[in-house]
Amino acid sequence: MRMREDMTFPAEEYERRIDELRHRMQQRLLDAVVITDPENLMYLTDYQTTGYSFFQALVVPLESEPFMITRQMEESNVLERTWVEITRPYPDTGDAIQQLVTTLKEFGLDTKSVGYERNSYFFPAYQQDRIHTSFRAGHLMDCFGIVEQGRVRKSSYEIDVMRRAAHATEAGMRAGLAAIEPGVTENDVAAEIARGMFTAGGEYPAVMPYVTSGPRTMIGHATWEGRELQSGDAVFLEIAGCYRRYHTAMMRTALLHEMTPAMAHAEERMKTALRELKAVLRPGLTVSDADSIVRTIISDNNVGAELVTRAGYSIGIAFPPSWDEGYILSLMPGGYTVLEEGMTFHVIPWMWGVEGRRTVGISDTIRITDTGCASFFELDEDFTVKGMGDVAGDETAGLRAV
Template identity: 70%
Template structure:
């Protein structure tokens, strides 16, 4: 291992992670593990690249020095970012799995008990078949989850990095809310969110912002596709900020018009769910307990809405195609996993199908503390209501893009009211 001081975390943090992994390797009676999931490789080494669609692996023996198999181009990331000293790169004309097999033989592991991530997106079945065929003397065993056991509870230094991701998340959400006006496209709102996240120190997230308006809010995981926002509509925003591959996420809702009774009731229902989370969630509860808490509150509504998904999921290190760690823990009924200090979750008490044709959300990213939980954010939860947008006139933001002096990125009609917090309808 190369001791260095320019990684995301102190060298001692990576030593701890590697030591704990080796304890789990020993407990499973393995001699080595082959790690192929990009999030797990990042967690153990600080390695990252956008080129993870090409085969890559970190091999961690129980006692010997770890080594990496990468595409030749990606070897530069090993030396630039990580503590790993041994690499075996393969050329684009080469066979990645054969390089892995050759390296296992070179380092005396070919006849050992080797764990591999059978369920990894990035170790497909045909590659697994190749390694099973090539390694006749050893024994290959599924060790999926062996790294995730360490990832699920974040250390103090990881939480500090997630706070930086939260700064980017909040900056993006504030910019997105400000950009919501009748007459703009969903793309323009998405652009405002992204620019603000990056200016705030955020990095490329695993998923770009979700921006939908009006009837498109009913489409699951839809995002900006050029639609023009119309007067009187609402806009659903979900933003995931990223720093050093760690993510935090939040949902908010903007109403371009007057708040209806149904939308107000939806807002208050989601706020009650979040209040219950902050008042009641603590170590020792089961995942199912938390889901029932949230689901019962959301289900008790008179606006026709449902919580049709899990009520939250673990969040932390992520690469595309998803920012969540839900495959490690998802908050859903029947899951008996116990909450522990240091776990981090994106809590999503959102409401699908308000009055049959609207979806809204208010969400939060939390960390489980010694005796409760706390949010990474300080933003207002209420829907942002812009009553002036109900007039039917579209606001032209082109002047702002051309540097018009009317605002710092804002263009309000003369005499227009400023956005205000939601209030209960009379």
């Protein structure tokens, strides 16, 4: 392992991660693992590139030095970003899987038990078929999740990096909320969010911000499409700031009308869910317990809204196409995983279909501490209310305006 001072974390953090991975390899009787997931490569080595659609892998033997297989163009990311000293790049005119098999043989692993991430987005079935065809003297085993077992609990170093991501998240949200006015477009709001995040030190997020307004708030995972904001609209924002590929996420809602009874009730339900969950969230609680608290409070509403998803998900390292680690751990019914210190979650007690036609949200990114939990954010959770008009298409009188 090369000692260098320009990486995200100190050398001892990466040494710990590799040592713990090797311990899990021993438990699973593996002589080596082939790691292809971009988040796992980042976690183990600090390697990152936007070119992860091309095959790339870190091979970690149980006893000898790790090495990387990358596209030749990406080798510079290994040399300039990581502690890895051994690389075997392949040219665009070469064969990535053949390079992997040949290099496994070079280092005496061709007759060994080798694990690979069968569920990795970026190790497609046709490449897996080829390695099974070519790797004939050894034994291949699915080891998906072997790195994620370490990622689910964040170290103090990781928590500090996530605080920097949270700074970018808050800056982007403040800028977006400030930009919301009748006559501006969703694109204008998105541009201000991006400006806020990036000028606060944020880097490109795994997913760009979600910005929807008016009837478009009912479209799942939609984002800006040029719609002009109108008096009477609700505007839904969900953004994740990023620093060194670590993310924190936040939902907020703005109203371009007076506060209505329905919106006041929705705001109260979501704030209550966050408050009551954070009051009891601690090591020892299960993910199902946490989901039940949120789901029960959100379901007890008089505006016809639903919580149509899980109540939250693990969050940390991410590359496009998703900012969450929900495939590692989610807050959802039926889960018996026990929460532990260092776990981090985006908690999402959002409400889909308020009075059948609007989606609103308030969320938080929290970390589990030794005795409870703590938020990464300081931004208040209230709806941002701008405007004195009635709800679009609704003559109900409002309750509050600023």
